[in-house]
Amino acid sequence: MINRNLKEKGIESLLFFSAVIAVVALFLLCIFLFSDGIILFKHISVTSFITDTKWFPTAEPVHFGLLPLLLGSIIVTTGAVIFSVPLGIAAAIYISELADPKIANIVKPVTEILAGIPSVVYGFFGLVVLVPFLQKSLGLPTGQTALTGSIMLGIMALPTIISISEDAINSVPRSLKEGSLALGSTKWQTIYKVTVPAALSGISAAVMLGIGRAIGETMTVMMVTGNSAVIPGFPSGLFAPVRTMTATIALEMGEVPQGSDHFHALFAIGSVLFITTFIINIIANYIKRRYRFSL
Amino acid sequence: MFSNAKTNEKIAFAMLRLAVLAVVAFVCIILYYIISNGLSAISLEFITEMPRNRMTEGGIYPAIMGTIYLIIGSMAFAMPLGILSAIYVNEYAKPSKTTWAIEMAIINLAGTPSVVFGLFGLALFVKYLGFGPSILSASLTLGLLILPVIIRASQEALITVPKEYREASLALGVTKWETTRRVVLPAAIPGMITGAILSIGRVAGETAPILLTGAAYFLPRLPNSIYSQFMALPYHLYVLATSGTNIAQTRPLQYGTALILLIIVLSVNIIAVVFRNHYRKKLSR
Amino acid sequence: MSSDLGKKTEIQVKDLNLWYGDNHALHDVSINIPKNSVTALIGPSGCGKSTFLRCLNRMNDLIPSCRIEGDVHIDGENIYSKNIDVVDLRKRVGMVFQKPNPFPMSIYDNVSYGPKIHGAKKSDLDGIVEDALKSGALWKEVSDRLQSSALDLSGGQQQRLCIARTLAVKPEVILFDEPCSALDPLSTSKIEDLILELKKDYTIVIVTHNMQQAARVSDHTAFFLVGDMVEFGKTEQIFESPQEKSTEDYITGRFG
Numbered sequence: 015m016i017n018r019n020l021k022e023k024g025i026e027s028l029l030f031f032s033a034v035i036a037v038v039a040l041f042l043l044c045i046f047l048f049s050d051g052i053i054l055f056k057h058i059s060v061t062s063f064i065t066d067t068k069w070f071p072t073a074e075p076v077h078f079g080l081l082p083l084l085l086g087s088i089i090v091t092t093g094a095v096i097f098s099v100p101l102g103i104a105a106a107i108y109i110s111e112l113a114d115p116k117i118a119n120i121v122k123p124v125t126e127i128l129a130g131i132p133s134v135v136y137g138f139f140g141l142v143v144l145v146p147f148l149q150k151s152l153g154l155p156t157g158q159t160a161l162t163g164s165i166m167l168g169i170m171a172l173p174t175i176i177s178i179s180e181d182a183i184n185s186v187p188r189s190l191k192e193g194s195l196a197l198g199s200t201k202w203q204t205i206y207k208v209t210v211p212a213a214l215s216g217i218s219a220a221v222m223l224g225i226g227r228a229i230g231e232t233m234t235v236m237m238v239t240g241n242s243a244v245i246p247g248f249p250s251g252l253f254a255p256v257r258t259m260t261a262t263i264a265l266e267m268g269e270v271p272q273g274s275d276h277f278h279a280l281f282a283i284g285s286v287l288f289i290t291t292f293i294i295n296i297i298a299n300y301i302k303r304r305y306r307f308s309l
Numbered sequence: 310m311f312s313n314a315k316t317n318e319k320i321a322f323a324m325l326r327l328a329v330l331a332v333v334a335f336v337c338i339i340l341y342y343i344i345s346n347g348l349s350a351i352s353l354e355f356i357t358e359m360p361r362n363r364m365t366e367g368g369i370y371p372a373i374m375g376t377i378y379l380i381i382g383s384m385a386f387a388m389p390l391g392i393l394s395a396i397y398v399n400e401y402a403k404p405s406k407t408t409w410a411i412e413m414a415i416i417n418l419a420g421t422p423s424v425v426f427g428l429f430g431l432a433l434f435v436k437y438l439g440f441g442p443s444i445l446s447a448s449l450t451l452g453l454l455i456l457p458v459i460i461r462a463s464q465e466a467l468i469t470v471p472k473e474y475r476e477a478s479l480a481l482g483v484t485k486w487e488t489t490r491r492v493v494l495p496a497a498i499p500g501m502i503t504g505a506i507l508s509i510g511r512v513a514g515e516t517a518p519i520l521l522t523g524a525a526y527f528l529p530r531l532p533n534s535i536y537s538q539f540m541a542l543p544y545h546l547y548v549l550a551t552s553g554t555n556i557a558q559t560r561p562l563q564y565g566t567a568l569i570l571l572i573i574v575l576s577v578n579i580i581a582v583v584f585r586n587h588y589r590k591k592l593s594r
Numbered sequence: 595m596s597s598d599l600g601k602k603t604e605i606q607v608k609d610l611n612l613w614y615g616d617n618h619a620l621h622d623v624s625i626n627i628p629k630n631s632v633t634a635l636i637g638p639s640g641c642g643k644s645t646f647l648r649c650l651n652r653m654n655d656l657i658p659s660c661r662i663e664g665d666v667h668i669d670g671e672n673i674y675s676k677n678i679d680v681v682d683l684r685k686r687v688g689m690v691f692q693k694p695n696p697f698p699m700s701i702y703d704n705v706s707y708g709p710k711i712h713g714a715k716k717s718d719l720d721g722i723v724e725d726a727l728k729s730g731a732l733w734k735e736v737s738d739r740l741q742s743s744a745l746d747l748s749g750g751q752q753q754r755l756c757i758a759r760t761l762a763v764k765p766e767v768i769l770f771d772e773p774c775s776a777l778d779p780l781s782t783s784k785i786e787d788l789i790l791e792l793k794k795d796y797t798i799v800i801v802t803h804n805m806q807q808a809a810r811v812s813d814h815t816a817f818f819l820v821g822d823m824v825e826f827g828k829t830e831q832i833f834e835s836p837q838e839k840s841t842e843d844y845i846t847g848r849f850g
């Protein structure tokens with residue numbers, strides 16, 4: 015019996031240590047990211063990192079300005095959200111409220127294919143199909159623009175937005191909808207006056223997660239946005255090349271000498287990126303929990 | 310008034326339908342382009358030969374092998390760890406600060422951008438632990454990246470095992486671990502494996518993390534140890550499409566590589582779904 | 595309260611209190627459950643019958659919010675004392691649940707599950723399974739298909755399989771929590787017969803909502819009301835001349 019209890023305790027400890035590795039990993043991730051990032055500020059002040067409008071990491075004199083990259087990420091992400099949120103929510107409403115089950119059962123896996131396609135394949139498709147298409151149809155000097163990135167990212171965010179919104183809409187109690195229909199409202203009035211508002215917090219969690227996905231996406235934007243580190247105007251910047259934080263890290267890390275200021279600047283950008291997505295995650299998760307409990 | 314509402318409804322529904330059509334159209338267009346252009350590039354030589362003539366001719370064999378090594382390496386690391394973690398969280402842990410911390414860690418790891426994982430892998434595995442740019446560093450980095458996916462899938466599989474099974478076993482005077490091992494796990498394993506298979510697709514497609522932890526532009530031979538650099542499909546596609554020699558001329562190679570990658574990822578997804586449905590039927594008999 | 599129950603008692607519960615978080619679900623329950631007899635627990639829904647039953651093999655340990663005070667002695671041993679091994683306790687005090695819950699395995703594997711884990715020799719298993727199925731009054735119906743899935747059995751057969759599975763571990767006490775509530779009348783009567791048979795060798799505690807069932811199978815009956823054990827005595831006495839007004843009201847169907 016003592017033997018048996020020892021074994022049970024031993025196994026429980028093993029399981030515990032496995033589970034704690036996730037916490038340790040996140041902790042180490044913060045430490046390594048931040049500690050390599052912070053070294054930058056020995057030579058460059060935090061204010062200049064945040065306010066400098068130029069990113070010239072190899073020019074003389076060097077500029078490590080976050081601003082163009084941050085704004086690059088923001089404009090691409092904003093475009094993606096404007097493009098994908100209405101589309102995703104509309105698709106989710108159609109799938110869960112209108113489509114007959116047979117069609118829904120076909121459409122759903124099809125949208126899930128979008129989630130399976132690797133980002134480098136999206137990037138490649140954007141590069142060989144969308145870039146020349148936009149260049150020609152909009153008469154731009156180059157098709158590698160923020161808009162191109164937004165469209166590709168928007169498509170990539172669709173499955174996340176659709177599936178979580180659909181969950182939220184499905185979890186609206188039937189009685190609520192029937193109540194509205196019984197009052198003589200049309201199906202559409204019921205959808206936009208009752209169902210969607212009731213599912214709103216779930217839908218906003220979906221949007222947050224979609225934003226988190228878009229802001230952290232690397233390969234696709236790197237391949238289709240042209241990567242020039244200038245502060246984009248709005249909305250004119252949509253039609254010009256931009257460079258995001260993610261693309262900067264991936265593009266430049268290969269060429270920097272380890273331990274240089276440039277190297278540490280890339281870690282500093284990584285830290286900013288991490289903190290941003292961390293906050294988005296926490297908010298999305300908070301919203302998601304709340305709507306689960308309230309229904 | 311009444312007919313107005315009807316007209317509005319008609320217009321609204323038409324737009325919803327249009328939205329779904331648009332989404333489906335995206336899928337079809339992307340698949341169409343890759344498949345129709347890639348098919349002609351694929352041949353036996355393409356998948357079994359080394360690249361030749363500065364990657365403007367020949368096959369993608371080393372990139373396929375590299376991706377397979379990464380899949381094996383990262384799964385070997387993340388799958389046992391993920392399953393054990395899920396067992397702890399679902400079966401053993403009582404609500405406490407520690408379990409809260411574990412849950413939060415899983416959620417935030419899942420939402421961390423892959424390029425940040427790349428930076429982390431570079432700092433920890435490549436530099437600090439001295440594994441260098443290598444299969445090992447990249448596998449561990451990818452393993453951490455898919456860990457939350459595997460944990461979530463395993464947790465979901467455990468949740469579907471009825472509480473009654475556990476109670477019945479415990480009431481027979483069977484210990485917690487024996488109960489878990491003999492009653493809970495057999496019922497949950499299919500779901501866990503489905504989750505693991507799905508994350509294979511993720512490993513095969515990720516580029517940014519391996520870019521920072523050991524993927525090579527070109528290697529004349531296969532890697533000979535876990536400390537070697539390696540080629541991998543997604544990075545190879547990126548290289549060919551953006552910085553290879555004679556980009557326009559090698560388009561067929563690029564489409565071919567994209568198609569192979571797509572085939573791997575989608576077939577892995579299909580296998581996972583078929584596997585799950587097969588076992589669902591078996592269990593719910 | 596009539597306390598001369600004659601036989602030596604096996605389960606002695608003294609001042610048992612139980613909380614689910616802030617919900618005080620059992621108040622100062624004291625009761626002596628005699629050996630080799632059937633004791634029925636009755637009372638309206640939510641009064642704490644299942645909760646009480648689950649105290650007897652410490653299944654409530656599994657509920658994180660649950661807190662228990664008081665003593666439960668089985669054969670003179672306090673099962674809530676520190677040096678008690680819960681796993682061993684549950685071997686001695688088996689339990690059959692409301693909903694039949696066979697494992698998704700073959701009939702044979704269901705019955706041999708407990709003994710195998712508790713170290714029975716492989717060569718003995720066939721005999722153990724046969725004995726348990728015979729005692730569970732199921733052997734005749736399944737002897738020719740031991741390897742088929744337990745989930746293919748009818749509800750009543752499944753419940754008898756669960757009883758056999760419990761018997762295979764050779765417990766001293768068996769707890770039944772509304773074992774027939776999910777079953778048809780025929781299966782119910784089979785299980786009642788079985789319980790009467792089993793009481794020769796086991797101490798049995800059964801929760802039931804069915805007054806006739808309590809009257810038919812039990813020797814003693816305890817009546818619970820919102821967390822209190824209101825009355826306990828010989829079954830005839832409880833049914834024919836209850837001491838408490840609330841017991842009478844419940845038995846005559848005035849509430850519950």
Ligand SMILES: Nc1ncnc2c1ncn2[C@@H]1O[C@H](COP(=O)(O)OP(=O)(O)OP(=O)(O)O)[C@@H](O)[C@H]1O
Pocket residue numbers: 614617619637638639640641642643644645646657659
């Ligand atoms: N796991 C639990 N967590 C919190 N409270 C519980 C739990 N189980 C039971 N309770 C509460 O304890 C009280 C007694 O419940 P119990 O299940 O013991 O009643 P019961 O007499 O068996 O009822 P029934 O006849 O419906 O089975 C109820 O108020 C119930 O809400």
Ligand SMILES: [Mg+2]
Pocket residue numbers: 643644645771
């Ligand atoms: Mg009950």
